[in-house]
Amino acid sequence: MQVLKFGGTSVGSAKAIEQVCLILQKHKPAGRYAIVVSALGGVTDMLIRCGQQAEKGQESYKEILQEIENRHLDTIRQLFPITAQSSQISQLKKKLNALETLCDGIYQVAELSTRSLDKIMSYGELLSCVIVAEKLKVLGFNATCKDSRELIVTDSNFGHAAVNFPTTNHNIAQYFAQQAADYVVLPGFVAASADGETTTLGRGGSDYTAAIIAAAVNASVLDIWTDVSGMMTADPRIVSQAIPISHISYVEAMELSHFGAKVIYPPTIQPVMNKRIPIWIKNTFAPEDHGTLIQDNTDKSYPVTGISGIQNIALLTLEGSGMVGIPGFSKRLFEALLHERINVILITQSSSEHSITVGIHEAEMLKAKSAVDSEFAQEILERRIAPLIVEKDLCIVAVVGDNMKNHHGTSGRLFGTLGRNGVNVRAIAQGSTEKNISAVINKADLRKALNLMHETFFEAPLKQVNLFIAGVGNVGGKLLEQLEQQQQYLQQELGLQIRVIALANSKHCVFNPTGISLSEWRQQLATGSRMSTSEFVTEIKSLNLRNSVFVDNTASEEVAATYHEFLQHGISVVTCNKIACSSDYSYYKKLKDLARKYNASFLFETNVGAGLPVINTLNDLVRSGDKVHSIEAVLSGSLNFVFNHFVNGASFKEVVKAAQDEGYTEPDPRIDLSGKDVMRKILILARESGAAIEMDEITNHSFLPAECLDAPSVADFYDTLDTFSNHFQDLRIAADKEGKRLKFVARYENGKASVGLQSIAPSHPFYQLEGKDNIVLYTTTRYKDQPLIVKGAGAGADVTASGIFADIIRSAR
Known part of the structure; x- marks a missing residue:
C-alpha cells in the first residue's frame, strides 16, 4: 500500500485538483492508496481570521464565510458536470451551515477557545476531502472518503494534540483491512480526542496525518506532493543558487526541517523512520522531476547536505560566579521555561560553568525573562547571579550533513567564511554526532550568511563577487567593458562570478540586487534615481551582500570620505581616487587598520602609476x-x-x-x-x-x-x-x-x-x-x-x- 499526501497548493484550485487526478491515473505500480489532502490553499488562514473576527464582535466574519463558500462552489462547478454538482453543493452547504452556526456562537459570547478554533480550522480539510474523493469517483476510480477523526485519536491538547498511537494504529489497520476501495481519501491535519472532540495536529499536520497512516499500514512508500521539486540545499527565496537534494537521510531531513526547511516538518518523519518507510517529496506541478528521497543513510562523498536558518531568535544568558560548581542551575532554568511552555531551540554552556545560554523564539523573550528572573530572585538579590540577559534581533544558521564527521575542517570553513565577510557569530552549538553545526548571528546578516555558506559548500569553485561602482566616466566605462569581456574567462579559469550590483555617477545611481546588465548599463543608469552619496552608501550597507567590493573611480572628496563606512562593514574598497590615501595620516592609518580588523581589502594600486605594479x-x-x-x-x-x-x-x-x-x-x-x-x-x-x-x-x-x-x-x-x-x-x-x-x-x-x-x-x-x-x-x-x-x-x-x-x-x- 502507498500513502500520498497532497498539500494546499496541490489542491488549491480546480486545475490543481485535476493535476492530482492525472498523477493518480499515471501512478505506478497499481495497488491500494491512501490519499491525504490539505485544505484548499489559503483556506485555513481564512478560517482562523473568521474565528478571530467573530470573537472581536466584527460582523466581517460573515464576509469571510461567504468568500470560503464561493471559493468551494467555484471549484465544484469547474470540476464536475452539472448533473453531478447538486449533491456536492448540498454537502458543502450542510458543512458550511454548521460552521456558520459555530461562528455565530463565538460572536455572541465573544470568546474563541482553542477547542472552538480547532473545530473551525478542521472544516478546510473536511471540505477538500469530499471534493477530491467525488472527483475521483467521477473519473472512474474505486474511491471513497474517510474522516480522519474516526481513526486518529489524540489527547485534548487543542491546537497541537498528541497522538495516542496504540489506539490510532489499531483503528487505521482495522479500517484498511476491511476497506474494499482502492483509493481512500482522508482529510489531513484533523483528529479527535477520546471523547470525540475535534482536535488538530499543529503545523505541518497534514504531512503528519499521512505519516501516521503510512506507519500504521506499513506502507511501501510515503509520497509528499507539494509545489517544489523536493528539499533544497537552502531556501531558494534567500539563496537563488539553491539546488534540489536528490537523496537525504531521515536524520538530515529532521535537522533541516527543524531549522526552517518548510518542505517537511519534523513530526512527519518520526513515525515512518521507525518503520524505515521511504518518504518521497515530489512536485505536483512538475511530476517528472526526481524530487527528494528520504531514507536510510547512503554513502556520500560530500560533507554537507543542506543549510538552513531560523529567524527572529532571542538569546537568554544566565551568568554569575554563584553558578560555578553548584548543581541544579540548568535544571531550574529549563523548568522555568517549561512552566511557560517555551521551546528551547539552542543550548550552549561555558566550560567554566559561569554562564549558560539558550536560544528561543523572540516572541517569547519577555515571558522568559519574567519567569527566569522570578525563579532566581533570591540569587539575583544576593548578587550571586545577574538578572537574565536577553538579546534580540538574532537568527540561527546551520549546516547539516551525516558525513561532516568524516571531513576535517568543515567547521573551520564555515566560521572562516563568515568571519572574512564580517558576519559576527554570537553563539555556537554542535552535537557530538557532528551532524549539525549551528551559529547564532545578527538577523540582518541572515541572507548574506546563507549565501556565503551555500557558496562555500555547494558552489565551488565559483565564487560570487558583488561590485558597487561609483564613477562611470573614462576609467569606469573602460572597467565595465573589461568586466563584460572577461566574464567567461573569470568563471572558467578563476572560478569568479562578478556581478555589478550598483552604478553611480554625479547625477544618477541604479541598483539591481541580481546584477546590472553590462551591455545595457548606460540606459539603466540614465533612468536611475537621483544620486546622493549618503543614500548610496546606506543602500549598499543595507543590501549586506556577501563578497562585496566598493569601487571608486571618481576624484571626489565626498566619496573618499565614506571608505571607513564600507570597511567597518566588511566591504572591500578598491579605488583609483588618491584623496583618501593622501589625506591626513590619521585617516589613512584608520582605513588600513579597519581593513585588517574587519577582514576587508583596501586596495589602491592605481593611485600611483595607473596599472603599473x-x-x-x-x-x-x-x-x-x-x-x-x-x-x-x-x-x-x-x-x-x-x-x-x-x-x-x-x-x-x-x-x-x-x-x-x-x-x-x-x-x-x-x-x-x-x-x-x-x-x-x-x-x-x-x-x-x-x-x-x-x-x-x-x-x-x-x-x-x-x-x-x-x-x-x-x-x-x-x-x-x-x-x-x-x-x-x-x-x-x-x-x-x-x-x-x-x-x-x-x-x-x-x-x-x-x-x-x-x-x-x-x-x-x-x-x-x-x-x-x-x-x-x-x-x-x-x-x-x-x-x-x-x-x-x-x-x-x-x-x-x-x-x-x-x-x-x-x-x-
Missing part, C-alpha cells in the same frame, strides 16, 4: 623585510607627455592644449601642472614604505609662475601661458644646452619628500622615458647598488581600468 612591488619589498632607502620617480604621465613634446620650438601652451585634447590631463590642466597630483603619489609611496608623513611636509618646487596657478578660469590660465612663454622656453633651452631632458621628478629619502622639475642627464634611467610612461626606482637594502625599476604606461583609461580590475580580482581571491 608600483604599490604591490613596494608592499612585497616591505613585507619580506627589505628596507626602503629612497624612492625616485616620474609619476605623472600627463607631465611626462608635456615635457616629451615640449621640443623643437613648440610653445608650452600648444603642448599643454594638445595633452588636454588627448585626455592626458584633467579638464583643468593646472591640477597636473601644479605638481599636487605628484605630491599625493609620492606621499602614498612614502606612507606605504612605512613613513608617517603629511602632505604639508612635502616640498614642491613648482615651475609654474604664481599668476598661472591663480588664474580665475582655464581660459585665463591659457592666456597666462602666453604671457610667460619666455619663462618656459628658458627652462627648455637651459636643459638643451646641457644635453639634458626636462622631467618632473618625485623623491623620497631620509624621511623627506619633494617634487619638482629637473634636468635629467642621458646616463639616468629617466632620460629615455617617452610618451606618458611612468618610472619608479626603489633603492633598498637588497637593491642598493642597482635600484629596482618599475616602468611602463602610467596614464590612460584602459591601463587604469585594468589596474582596478586586477585589484578587484585580488580582493576576491
Whole structure:
C-alpha cells in the first residue's frame, strides 16, 4: 500500500485538483492508496481570521464565510458536470451551515477557545476531502472518503494534540483491512480526542496525518506532493543558487526541517523512520522531476547536505560566579521555561560553568525573562547571579550533513567564511554526532550568511563577487567593458562570478540586487534615481551582500570620505581616487587598520602609476623585510607627455592644449601642472614604505609662475601661458644646452619628500622615458647598488581600468 499526501497548493484550485487526478491515473505500480489532502490553499488562514473576527464582535466574519463558500462552489462547478454538482453543493452547504452556526456562537459570547478554533480550522480539510474523493469517483476510480477523526485519536491538547498511537494504529489497520476501495481519501491535519472532540495536529499536520497512516499500514512508500521539486540545499527565496537534494537521510531531513526547511516538518518523519518507510517529496506541478528521497543513510562523498536558518531568535544568558560548581542551575532554568511552555531551540554552556545560554523564539523573550528572573530572585538579590540577559534581533544558521564527521575542517570553513565577510557569530552549538553545526548571528546578516555558506559548500569553485561602482566616466566605462569581456574567462579559469550590483555617477545611481546588465548599463543608469552619496552608501550597507567590493573611480572628496563606512562593514574598497590615501595620516592609518580588523581589502594600486605594479612591488619589498632607502620617480604621465613634446620650438601652451585634447590631463590642466597630483603619489609611496608623513611636509618646487596657478578660469590660465612663454622656453633651452631632458621628478629619502622639475642627464634611467610612461626606482637594502625599476604606461583609461580590475580580482581571491 502507498500513502500520498497532497498539500494546499496541490489542491488549491480546480486545475490543481485535476493535476492530482492525472498523477493518480499515471501512478505506478497499481495497488491500494491512501490519499491525504490539505485544505484548499489559503483556506485555513481564512478560517482562523473568521474565528478571530467573530470573537472581536466584527460582523466581517460573515464576509469571510461567504468568500470560503464561493471559493468551494467555484471549484465544484469547474470540476464536475452539472448533473453531478447538486449533491456536492448540498454537502458543502450542510458543512458550511454548521460552521456558520459555530461562528455565530463565538460572536455572541465573544470568546474563541482553542477547542472552538480547532473545530473551525478542521472544516478546510473536511471540505477538500469530499471534493477530491467525488472527483475521483467521477473519473472512474474505486474511491471513497474517510474522516480522519474516526481513526486518529489524540489527547485534548487543542491546537497541537498528541497522538495516542496504540489506539490510532489499531483503528487505521482495522479500517484498511476491511476497506474494499482502492483509493481512500482522508482529510489531513484533523483528529479527535477520546471523547470525540475535534482536535488538530499543529503545523505541518497534514504531512503528519499521512505519516501516521503510512506507519500504521506499513506502507511501501510515503509520497509528499507539494509545489517544489523536493528539499533544497537552502531556501531558494534567500539563496537563488539553491539546488534540489536528490537523496537525504531521515536524520538530515529532521535537522533541516527543524531549522526552517518548510518542505517537511519534523513530526512527519518520526513515525515512518521507525518503520524505515521511504518518504518521497515530489512536485505536483512538475511530476517528472526526481524530487527528494528520504531514507536510510547512503554513502556520500560530500560533507554537507543542506543549510538552513531560523529567524527572529532571542538569546537568554544566565551568568554569575554563584553558578560555578553548584548543581541544579540548568535544571531550574529549563523548568522555568517549561512552566511557560517555551521551546528551547539552542543550548550552549561555558566550560567554566559561569554562564549558560539558550536560544528561543523572540516572541517569547519577555515571558522568559519574567519567569527566569522570578525563579532566581533570591540569587539575583544576593548578587550571586545577574538578572537574565536577553538579546534580540538574532537568527540561527546551520549546516547539516551525516558525513561532516568524516571531513576535517568543515567547521573551520564555515566560521572562516563568515568571519572574512564580517558576519559576527554570537553563539555556537554542535552535537557530538557532528551532524549539525549551528551559529547564532545578527538577523540582518541572515541572507548574506546563507549565501556565503551555500557558496562555500555547494558552489565551488565559483565564487560570487558583488561590485558597487561609483564613477562611470573614462576609467569606469573602460572597467565595465573589461568586466563584460572577461566574464567567461573569470568563471572558467578563476572560478569568479562578478556581478555589478550598483552604478553611480554625479547625477544618477541604479541598483539591481541580481546584477546590472553590462551591455545595457548606460540606459539603466540614465533612468536611475537621483544620486546622493549618503543614500548610496546606506543602500549598499543595507543590501549586506556577501563578497562585496566598493569601487571608486571618481576624484571626489565626498566619496573618499565614506571608505571607513564600507570597511567597518566588511566591504572591500578598491579605488583609483588618491584623496583618501593622501589625506591626513590619521585617516589613512584608520582605513588600513579597519581593513585588517574587519577582514576587508583596501586596495589602491592605481593611485600611483595607473596599472603599473608600483604599490604591490613596494608592499612585497616591505613585507619580506627589505628596507626602503629612497624612492625616485616620474609619476605623472600627463607631465611626462608635456615635457616629451615640449621640443623643437613648440610653445608650452600648444603642448599643454594638445595633452588636454588627448585626455592626458584633467579638464583643468593646472591640477597636473601644479605638481599636487605628484605630491599625493609620492606621499602614498612614502606612507606605504612605512613613513608617517603629511602632505604639508612635502616640498614642491613648482615651475609654474604664481599668476598661472591663480588664474580665475582655464581660459585665463591659457592666456597666462602666453604671457610667460619666455619663462618656459628658458627652462627648455637651459636643459638643451646641457644635453639634458626636462622631467618632473618625485623623491623620497631620509624621511623627506619633494617634487619638482629637473634636468635629467642621458646616463639616468629617466632620460629615455617617452610618451606618458611612468618610472619608479626603489633603492633598498637588497637593491642598493642597482635600484629596482618599475616602468611602463602610467596614464590612460584602459591601463587604469585594468589596474582596478586586477585589484578587484585580488580582493576576491
